[in-house]
Amino acid sequence: MYTHAPQVVSTRAASKPWNARLARIIARLTLVAGLTATCAPAIGETPAGAGTADDFPGRVLLQLRPRYYYTDQSNKPLQAEAANVRSLLGYRYAPSGEFEFTGQIVNVSWLGPIRANIQPGRADFGPGSSPSPYPLVGDPDTTDLNLLYADYRGLADTRIRIGRQAIKLGNERFVGDADVRQMPQVFDAISVRNRSLPKTELFAAQAWHVRTYFGNRFQSRTTLLNARTQIAPGLNMGAYAYLQNQPQINVITLLGDNSNRIVGARLEGNLEAPAAVRWYYTAEAARQRPFANGDRLIRAEYYRLAAGPSWGIFSAQVDYERLGSNRGKYGFQMPLSYNTSQGWAYEFLNTPMQGLRDLNLSVAAALGRWKLWLKRHRFSAAYGGNSLGREWDFAVAYRFSAALSIRGVFGRFRSEGGFFRPHAQRYYVTMQYDY
Numbered sequence: 001m002y003t004h005a006p007q008v009v010s011t012r013a014a015s016k017p018w019n020a021r022l023a024r025i026i027a028r029l030t031l032v033a034g035l036t037a038t039c040a041p042a043i044g045e046t047p048a049g050a051g052t053a054d055d056f057p058g059r060v061l062l063q064l065r066p067r068y069y070y071t072d073q074s075n076k077p078l079q080a081e082a083a084n085v086r087s088l089l090g091y092r093y094a095p096s097g098e099f100e101f102t103g104q105i106v107n108v109s110w111l112g113p114i115r116a117n118i119q120p121g122r123a124d125f126g127p128g129s130s131p132s133p134y135p136l137v138g139d140p141d142t143t144d145l146n147l148l149y150a151d152y153r154g155l156a157d158t159r160i161r162i163g164r165q166a167i168k169l170g171n172e173r174f175v176g177d178a179d180v181r182q183m184p185q186v187f188d189a190i191s192v193r194n195r196s197l198p199k200t201e202l203f204a205a206q207a208w209h210v211r212t213y214f215g216n217r218f219q220s221r222t223t224l225l226n227a228r229t230q231i232a233p234g235l236n237m238g239a240y241a242y243l244q245n246q247p248q249i250n251v252i253t254l255l256g257d258n259s260n261r262i263v264g265a266r267l268e269g270n271l272e273a274p275a276a277v278r279w280y281y282t283a284e285a286a287r288q289r290p291f292a293n294g295d296r297l298i299r300a301e302y303y304r305l306a307a308g309p310s311w312g313i314f315s316a317q318v319d320y321e322r323l324g325s326n327r328g329k330y331g332f333q334m335p336l337s338y339n340t341s342q343g344w345a346y347e348f349l350n351t352p353m354q355g356l357r358d359l360n361l362s363v364a365a366a367l368g369r370w371k372l373w374l375k376r377h378r379f380s381a382a383y384g385g386n387s388l389g390r391e392w393d394f395a396v397a398y399r400f401s402a403a404l405s406i407r408g409v410f411g412r413f414r415s416e417g418g419f420f421r422p423h424a425q426r427y428y429v430t431m432q433y434d435y
Contacts, residue, residue: 057095058092060090061435062090062435063434064433065085065431066083066086066431067083067086067429067430068428071116071426072135072426074423075422077133080134082116084109084110085111087109089104090102090104098153099152100153101150101151102148103148105144106183106184116135117136118136118139118140119132138214139181139182144211146164147165147166147186149163149164149165150162157194158196159192160190161191162190162191164187166187167191167205167224169203169224170228170238174286176337178337178338180338183213183214185211185212185338186210187207188209188210189205189207189208191224200230201228201229202226203224204223204225205224206223206224207222208221210222214250218250220245220246221245222242222246223242224240225240225243226240227240236267236268237267242263242336244259244261244291245291249335251351255297259293259294259298260289260335261291262286264286267283278309278310279309280310280317281306285301285302285303285304287300288333300323300325300331302332304319304320304321306320306321314364315364317362318359319361321357321358322356324383325354325355325381325382328353328384331353331356331382332356333351342356342377342379343391344375344426345391345426347413352381354382356382358377362374369398371396372394372395373395373396375391375393375394376391387419388417391411391413392412393412394410396408403433404431404433405432406432407432408429409430410425410427411426413425
């Protein structure tokens with residue numbers, strides 16, 4: 001499946017005039033903003049029906065997150081354009097200092113006509129087109145139980161959690177809740193977090209189910225082990241082992257059994273320099289091998305080196321990441337996370353069989369309530385070295401208050417070297433209100 005193939009060229013008619021497209025985008029954003037303003041209380045006011053802190057022995061959890069999508073993909077005759085809203089409603093109850101209970105429901109609802117493919121399938125990730133004429137967006141239109149867990153803190157410096165929970169480890173490169181999507185990824189698991197040792201955190205979890213960001217569920221016998229410690233001022237070290245006994249995963253490999261283990265270590269630190277400059281740096285290495293009855297082809301390495309300065313309101317970083325390959329037969333996969341590191345056009349949610357090398361440069365600025373990011377990616381194959389493509393990413397965010405913010409993201413990917421991934425450009429505009 002992951003082989004070089006001639007680029008599929010779009011057969012769509014000439015794109016609609018920009019003024020018509022801009023008018024449609026403005027109309028969508030007006031709908032999104034109106035929905036948020038209608039559903040969310042005025043800043044500083046108590047939500048209708050929520051009561052006050054004295055009325056409840058716990059805490060209400062509420063989030064509203066409307067989003068507008070636009071995607072243009074060269075192997076699809078039509079552009080995806082739609083809007084949806086994520087609603088999270090829950091309650092946290094702490095009857096004592098030792099016990100705490102949390103429950104939360106998630107609803108993702110599409111607004112207006114759906115001009116997008118929201119049902120992912122194998123054809124969405126391979127060469128050519130899927131039966132849908134629209135690019136994949138993939139957020140399900142559904143209501144589900146998002147969180148339901150109990151915490152116990154009766155042991156010193158320890159938290160034990162059992163039930164449906166989000167798990168985010170380290171930089172979330174390998175295990176996270178995929179919160180960039182509208183449907184979070186959650187685990188049915190028991191987890192233990194301990195901070196008894198000085199400047200050290202230990203984490204262990206055993207999961208028996210995972211619900212992915214596409215809304216599908218997989219049975220799983222997954223063990224997650226993570227440790228991190230400060231070994232010197234400004235320098236942290238971490239080690240991890242993620243053992244996933246799960247034949248089906250949320251990425252496409254065409255293997256019968258994708259059960260795998262990832263074992264690795266990471267260094268991360270900051271250095272103070274003259275002229276009020278601080279240098280960030282990180283180095284990480286990991287290897288992926290078959291686990292349980294996993295296919296013998298699962299064999300690849302992962303490396304990352306990154307460094308960059310920050311000064312005043314600005315920061316910059318050079319990042320090199322290598323997702324290795326088993327001689328072009330298998331590429332390093334990260335099935336328990338959502339891959340935002342390889343560009344915001346999201347063309348590399350699955351690592352190609354020939355692996356992936358990503359050399360990217362990013363700059364960022366924080367201007368009061370505004371934040372801006374700009375990134376440039378250069379992709380090539382880890383096995384064979386062929387060029388795979390280039391990408392520009394840009395994002396801007398504005399925070400109205402501690403509770404309300406808006407963020408726009410743009411990614412433009414251009415395939416190269418006969419690589420089967422289509423050209424793509426994607427826009428996302430998201431508003432978020434948290435109570």
